[in-house]
Amino acid sequence: MKLKTFRGGIHPPYSKEDTAHKAVEVMPIPTEVVVPLLQHVGAPNEPTVGVGDQVEAGQKIGESESFISAPVHASVSGTVKAIEERTNFAGKSVNSLIIAAQADQPTKWTESKDTSSLDPDEIKDIAKDAGLVGLGGAAFPTHVKLSPPSDKPIDTVIINGCECEPYLTCDHRLMLEKAEELVGGLQLMMRAVGATKGVVGIEANKMDAVDKLGELLSSREGMEVLPLEVKYPQGNEKMLIEAVNGRRVPPGKLPSEVGALVQNTGTAVALYEAAATGKPLIERVLTVTGPGIREPKNLLVRVGTSIGDLIEQCGGFAGTPGKVIMGGPMTGFAQKDLSTPVIKGTSGVVVFTLEAVEGDEERQCVGCDKCVEACPMFLMPNMIVKHVKRGQYDMADFYGARDCFECGCCSFVCPSRIPHVAYVRIAKAEIAAAKKK
Amino acid sequence: MAHYELRVTAPPHLKGKEEVSHAMRDVLIALVPVMAVSIVFFRLYAVVNLATGAITAVLCELIMRRIMGKKATLGDCSAMVTGLLVALLIPPTVPFYYVMIGTVIAVAIVKELMGGLGYNLFNPALLGFVSTLFLSRLWNPISYNLGGISGVTAATPLTFVRPTVLSGVRPGYWDLFLANAGGALGEVSVLAILVGAAYLLYKGHITWHIPVSIIGTVFILTAIVGENPLYMIMAGGLMLGSFFMATDWVTSPDTKKAQIVYGILIGVLIVLIPLFASITGAVAYSILIGNAFTPLLNRLFVKKKFGEVKSAA
Numbered sequence: 065m066k067l068k069t070f071r072g073g074i075h076p077p078y079s080k081e082d083t084a085h086k087a088v089e090v091m092p093i094p095t096e097v098v099v100p101l102l103q104h105v106g107a108p109n110e111p112t113v114g115v116g117d118q119v120e121a122g123q124k125i126g127e128s129e130s131f132i133s134a135p136v137h138a139s140v141s142g143t144v145k146a147i148e149e150r151t152n153f154a155g156k157s158v159n160s161l162i163i164a165a166q167a168d169q170p171t172k173w174t175e176s177k178d179t180s181s182l183d184p185d186e187i188k189d190i191a192k193d194a195g196l197v198g199l200g201g202a203a204f205p206t207h208v209k210l211s212p213p214s215d216k217p218i219d220t221v222i223i224n225g226c227e228c229e230p231y232l233t234c235d236h237r238l239m240l241e242k243a244e245e246l247v248g249g250l251q252l253m254m255r256a257v258g259a260t261k262g263v264v265g266i267e268a269n270k271m272d273a274v275d276k277l278g279e280l281l282s283s284r285e286g287m288e289v290l291p292l293e294v295k296y297p298q299g300n301e302k303m304l305i306e307a308v309n310g311r312r313v314p315p316g317k318l319p320s321e322v323g324a325l326v327q328n329t330g331t332a333v334a335l336y337e338a339a340a341t342g343k344p345l346i347e348r349v350l351t352v353t354g355p356g357i358r359e360p361k362n363l364l365v366r367v368g369t370s371i372g373d374l375i376e377q378c379g380g381f382a383g384t385p386g387k388v389i390m391g392g393p394m395t396g397f398a399q400k401d402l403s404t405p406v407i408k409g410t411s412g413v414v415v416f417t418l419e420a421v422e423g424d425e426e427r428q429c430v431g432c433d434k435c436v437e438a439c440p441m442f443l444m445p446n447m448i449v450k451h452v453k454r455g456q457y458d459m460a461d462f463y464g465a466r467d468c469f470e471c472g473c474c475s476f477v478c479p480s481r482i483p484h485v486a487y488v489r490i491a492k493a494e495i496a497a498a499k500k501k
Numbered sequence: 502m503a504h505y506e507l508r509v510t511a512p513p514h515l516k517g518k519e520e521v522s523h524a525m526r527d528v529l530i531a532l533v534p535v536m537a538v539s540i541v542f543f544r545l546y547a548v549v550n551l552a553t554g555a556i557t558a559v560l561c562e563l564i565m566r567r568i569m570g571k572k573a574t575l576g577d578c579s580a581m582v583t584g585l586l587v588a589l590l591i592p593p594t595v596p597f598y599y600v601m602i603g604t605v606i607a608v609a610i611v612k613e614l615m616g617g618l619g620y621n622l623f624n625p626a627l628l629g630f631v632s633t634l635f636l637s638r639l640w641n642p643i644s645y646n647l648g649g650i651s652g653v654t655a656a657t658p659l660t661f662v663r664p665t666v667l668s669g670v671r672p673g674y675w676d677l678f679l680a681n682a683g684g685a686l687g688e689v690s691v692l693a694i695l696v697g698a699a700y701l702l703y704k705g706h707i708t709w710h711i712p713v714s715i716i717g718t719v720f721i722l723t724a725i726v727g728e729n730p731l732y733m734i735m736a737g738g739l740m741l742g743s744f745f746m747a748t749d750w751v752t753s754p755d756t757k758k759a760q761i762v763y764g765i766l767i768g769v770l771i772v773l774i775p776l777f778a779s780i781t782g783a784v785a786y787s788i789l790i791g792n793a794f795t796p797l798l799n800r801l802f803v804k805k806k807f808g809e810v811k812s813a814a
Binding site: 074076077155230302312313314315317381384385386387388389393394395396397398399400401402414416418421424427428429430431432433434436440441442443444446447462463464467470471472475476477478479480481483485486489 | 504505506507508509510511512513514515516517519520521523524616617618619620706750751752753755756799803804805806807808809810
């Protein structure tokens with residue numbers, strides 16, 4: 065059988081074997097966490113506690129009046145040491161709470177209650193109160209996604225189990241270890257938006273997860289698992305919707321335009337846990353891996369844990385590190401130092417050694433068109449770069465700069481090692497600035 | 502933890518193994534069959550011209566980049582490809598210094614003075630070649646008289662498309678396809694060109710769009726103007742031009758639609774030019790004119806973006 069997929073894309077080396085078969089390990093509570101007040105796409109939160117306050121794990125510590133926002137919770141019990149600007153994963157300064165963890169941490173959220181009687185509004189409230197955001201990396205507030213415009217009914221909820229980013233295996237492990245919770249989360253999401261169909265899309269390099277979920281879903285009405293071709297970026301929302309039901313989201317529009325809602329595996333599990341036990345989003349599973357890590361692992365980690373702590377938990381560096389990436393190697397952010405805290409959207413830490421990142425100087429485009437062929441959005445990355453170099457941002461937009469979701473396929477295939485995504489970001493910033501004038 | 506010098510760059514942090522030099526090496530490999538057949542037929546004439554092209558190109562690039570204070574880029578092999586193509590475009594009876602002049606113009610002016618590989622608007626080998634056509638008119642009009650040395654070379658069979666041009670023995674289709682001793686080095690065997698082209702297609706360095714639309718257009722138009730279409734596509738430099746030159750990455754358009762239009766444009770020119778001017782260099786001139794249209798075609802034939810619906814208006 066030919067597996068479903070999208071047009072374009074690439075086949076990078078997946079390199080998942082180091083952690084794919086390792087069960088999730090619970091990381092000990094660090095002595096200190098740094099919890100940024102903005103961890104999502106949307107309005108920032110204001111702190112609801114002060115310096116010196118005693119906080120309990122799961123207690124709300126930051127809130128916003130704005131609808132497109134998600135509250136943050138204390139990820140450990142302890143004392144608020146400071147509220148100050150800290151550098152986040154993207155190199156920006158974000159107001160953050162620094163909490164010193166106390167020695168004894170309470171065990172909470174062990175009692176599970178039935179979720180079958182919850183109505184759509186209750187489910188959305190639970191998502192908002194628990195501070196849920198998309199755990200795949202984009203970190204869009206979940207309750208907002210669960211509230212599409214009333215004139216755009218959702219018929220299909222898709223759980224994104226593709227995990228197309230090389231190296232990362234946290235979603236894979238979640239699907240194996242928290243399959244029941246995942247199905248519960250999918251059910252809640254379908255009820256919240258009134259969808260009749262629920263699909264878990266999984267790349268065919270995780271057949272054990274396909275089998276496991278297939279077994280659970282076989283008896284359920286309207287829910288199924290769909291194995292997909294292994295191709296990057298299959299896990300992008302638009303690519304996934306096309307593969308699942310053949311619909312293409314128009315440029316600049318949201319998935320609700322074609323009646324679809326896509327949520328990450330981790331988000332579905334977190335929604336179920338929030339609904340069943342009341343547990344807010346204070347921890348997540350992520351993968352710490354790469355050739356620069358001595359002992360790669362999947363870890364269950366409290367939000368606010370520094371990446372330095374994660375790396376220590378994994379036996380430290382193997383060799384001299386050259387690049388420490390938060391997120392996957394295709395779209396993740398390279399870090400300047402190891403103090404950056406894990407946030408809700410952090411799917412992994414990938415470390416490359418110094419030797420692996422040397423060289424690779426950018427050269428002139430030779431017009432091979434490989435980027436044009438690889439682009440899953442059917443844009444012309446070569447032309448975008450050419451016009452950004454000339455300062456012609458309107459032309460960069462003509463060739464699709466604003467439609468680019470920065471998957472990096474173009475740079476991956478480029479024989480001249482052109483960092484197209486960096487140029488696209490310049491174009492997007494310039495176009496936005498021009499619009500403001 | 503100790504302090505580390507960490508690199509911070511924009512994603513993606515994974516890069517493929519694709520290199521310009523790999524592609525150029527594959528082009529060199531793809532040229533082996535046609536070079537081999539030309540050497541079998543023309544012996545020393547072919548060896549001298551091919552070697553002249555290759556050596557001149559390499560030296561020229563080295564010297565130019567040294568003068569301009571740039572890093573040497575010989576490793577990408579593109580200079581050698583250019584030199585060999587110039588040699589293949591020229592008949593073996595033409596003295597080697599024409600190959601040298603054509604190569605110098607191609608590499609030094611058309612490529613390096615424009616900024617190097619990737620900056621050139623025109624195909625260096627073709628512009629180098631047509632420069633020698635001009636020069637030959639200035640001081641040695643007979644060297645391109647395609648008569649050739651008796652027993653070694655013959656006139657380009659393309660001239661037989663119009664029987665009024667030359668009288669002589671017209672090579673048969675099988676001779677054209679397998680091997681014949683007429684015209685330029687690169688016209689020696691259609692089969693040899695196709696073998697090399699198949700390799701480039703297999704390796705994914707070129708696609709069918711440009712060559713098929715050129716050759717198809719030439720075939721159809723030739724039939725329409727009442728000449729022999731099969732002869733037209735097999736004789737002369739059409740095969741070499743279509744597969745090895747019109748497909749040049751740098752100077753051809755970037756979307757499939759634009760490439761097909763580009764191929765059709767070149768095909769039309771190849772048939773029209775000889776109707777009004779000399780048949781010599783018609784393929785070369787046509788591709789060069791096509792090169793000039795590349796930026797416009799890239800602008801006109803943009804791919805429809807993912808999910809984009811053309812408005813009915």
